[in-house]
Amino acid sequence: MYVVHRLDREASGLVLFAKDAQTHRFLCGEFEKRRVQKIYLALVLGRVEREGNVKAPLRAFGSGRMGVAKGGKPCLTRFRVRERFSGATLLEIEPMTGRRHQIRVHLYSLGHPVLGDPLYGSKRPVGGSPRLMLHALELRLAFPEPMSLRAEPGRDFLEVLEAWRSGASPR
Numbered sequence: 001m002y003v004v005h006r007l008d009r010e011a012s013g014l015v016l017f018a019k020d021a022q023t024h025r026f027l028c029g030e031f032e033k034r035r036v037q038k039i040y041l042a043l044v045l046g047r048v049e050r051e052g053n054v055k056a057p058l059r060a061f062g063s064g065r066m067g068v069a070k071g072g073k074p075c076l077t078r079f080r081v082r083e084r085f086s087g088a089t090l091l092e093i094e095p096m097t098g099r100r101h102q103i104r105v106h107l108y109s110l111g112h113p114v115l116g117d118p119l120y121g122s123k124r125p126v127g128g129s130p131r132l133m134l135h136a137l138e139l140r141l142a143f144p145e146p147m148s149l150r151a152e153p154g155r156d157f158l159e160v161l162e163a164w165r166s167g168a169s170p171r
Contacts, residue, residue: 005031008101010118013040013136014151030141031098037140040093040103041082041153043133043161044112045126048089051080054106058099065119066101068109075099077106085164088115088127092137103134115160127169131156 002024004016018024030036059072076096083090089112095102104120107113113121116129125132135157138150153161163169 007136010132011134012154014139038095039138041135041137042091042093043115044089044107045115046112048081048112053078058105066105075102088164129160
């Protein structure tokens with residue numbers, strides 16, 4: 001088995017593996033050429049009013065942290081609102097590039113850190129959430145024909161989400 005792409009350690013969701021080296025090379029090439037559409041769910045702190053894009057370069061700052069900075073690598077993240085709560089928003093995220101911690105850093109730069117984030121946010125874990133509320137939901141690719149692979153969020157993600165829906169979330 002060959003790992004084709006990665007997730008942040010604290011994130012949950014879909015990870016793609018290849019059974020052989022030839023398929024691995026091909027799929028890695030598809031990711032490098034940005035032919036794979038990646039869709040995530042993120043529960044973030046605060047009320048996000050509308051969909052948008054974050055186009056901000058990222059670079060490493062040491063200690064495993066990344067940040068928005070001039071001279072960093074170009075980066076683009078698209079997001080749209082799926083659901084709003086009192087004090088939080090569920091977003092659907094599409095990273096157009098694949099930089100380390102891209103989603104987390106871009107949302108933090110907007111003032112909406114991902115709940116449960118142990119690295120990015122003024123008080124950590126953000127919002128007192130018991131886990132990072134970032135989930136790799138879906139991959140869309142054309143191998144050998146157009147297909148969509150999907151992994152629904154697990155119980156731990158859904159329980160935190162339900163707590164926000166019911167108004168019983170930690171604040």
